[in-house]
Amino acid sequence: MSKLSYTKALNRALGDALAEDPAVFVLGEDIGAGLAGPTLGLLDRFGPGRVVDTPLSEQAFTGMAVGAALAGRRPVIEFQIPALLFLVFEQLVNQAHKFSLMTGGQTGVPLTCLVPGSGSRDGWAGQHSDHPYSLFAHAGVKTVVPATPTDAYGLLLSAVRDPDPVVVFAPAALLGVRENVTWELAPVPLGSARVHRTGTDVTVVAVGHLVHEALAVAEELAGEISVEVLDPRTLHPFDWAALAASLERTGRLVVIDDSNRSCGIGAEILATAAEEMRLIAPPRRITRPDGAVLPFALGLDRALQPGRDQLLHAVRSVVKNPWR
């Protein structure tokens, strides 16, 4: 048995992906030195032709990755902060994602974006604290938010092998999390949810680091309310069958999602459950506020993030309140 940290898991996935396929290369800012963690040691191991330090030119190197993908390579871009994704929305959403359809299937763009440190990093303020996965799911880009080290390894490896663009969000709150690993690390298919804990009264769908909050709440409520914790792992494509199966068991739904409320993935999960699935009580969601910008002061930062107390309250209220 060994302890595997989330960042080390990402590092191992990149190393394994580079080793198994010579078409794979990693590019981004400060990746040679491994400043963000996941690329540590890769330059020494694979050389500058496979681990490419780029100037601070996000749009050009993301567009360059699209061109390299069209020429047969499999680029993996590391973005140091999530807000850089706003700069390259053009290259990812308007180019990479659309190429397959626009060319009538002549080509896909097998490009992976890795965002280690997404979401609040405790005091990094407005432009370094977004968690913009809902935007990518909305645009139809394959979107992954692993919650554990083994899932981080398995999902990142699958993302690199995938023929389409994939964005992998690694929540800042998880980077130091460690997990006892007693089995071989293995790829995790995109689009498959994971039930971390079974229950009969209410399904809590939690995204990314909030899976751990949901598990803590479930434990706290054990004996009072039986909580099932479902981690979608991939937000697009979403494992709707797993959610439906869970709601067949529980009939009640709470979603906890660290993105903004309006048009967030939490809204989509509630809407789909309401339209298509078995619900015996009004569902609830816990998110950041509409249009949130995280303030700097730590108390203010945390005040806007969904947390354990709100989840506890929401679970209790959903269990108490059937449809009127």
Added chain:
Amino acid sequence: MTDRQLGSLESLEGRYRMLRLIRGFEQLALGLVKSGAITGGIHPYIGQEAVAVGVCAALRPQDRITSTHRGHGHVLAKGADPGRLLAELCGRVDGLNQGRGGSMHAADLSLGILGANGIVGAGAPIAVGAAWAARQAGEDRVAVSFFGDGALNQGVLLESLNLAAMWQLPVLFVCENNGYATTLPAATAVAGSGTGRAAGFGIPAVEVDGMDTEAVREATALAVRRAREGGGPAFLECRTYRFEGHHTMERRMKLRYRSPEEIEQWRARDPLERAAAALDGGRRAAIDTEVEAELAEAERFALASGHPDPAGACDHLYADGLRPRAGAVA
């Protein structure tokens, strides 16, 4: 088709033939916009043909290009089948992109055509990536990025120039300066000059008469030879002009941002007439007849092709065949 058409650009006759084909194709397409067979409109290339033909005459089949929303000329000169391109413009199943891309996204990856592009400047980093990948693979392919004067003000183009220069990549930046970014005169939009911007990154940059196919070809050939030998990127600013409007809606809107005198002055420098003058009259007429026949066949092919089945509107959305959920749940 590639080898035949690209090979044919090696001779003066072959280049005239391609100029004539692009001109005729555009005129045919304008008629099809008017008749409604092409919906959504097009951005006509008429007047700028010397750039596409001159540049592509200096390329090999395995070289790659990225193009613009005014891309038909580049796509044809790089060897695409006129019938399949026209079918694409008409949104038909036999189009280059099965009717999914249309005029602004026409692509033929098998010919190194990485796509026309609807976003100004977007093709530049894609060409840089293709050039980087070719060099990493040890291939001597070059990549060409075509763009207009409007792209000179896009940050991503300048970032791309920097990457290409820092990494000495085999990429050629071809600015087709037709004087207008839609209706905005380049003189009121571009501080300094295009060549000056490239030179600022240490990239050899030359201005070329973009109405002269031979001048464009010669400048391109020099730059491409240097790039293949590891000499890094180059920048060509081709001064050219579009005889038609920015797009086909313009006529209906009766926009006036260019004087008739200005248009006439540039029409007097028509690259097609210039190339024709270098040929024997009889030979020229024979080529014209051949091109007319090819275009008639292209039109017949395009209009005979079927319309895509609406049930397949999401086909190819994902390369792995993922089927998205329907927008409406019954």
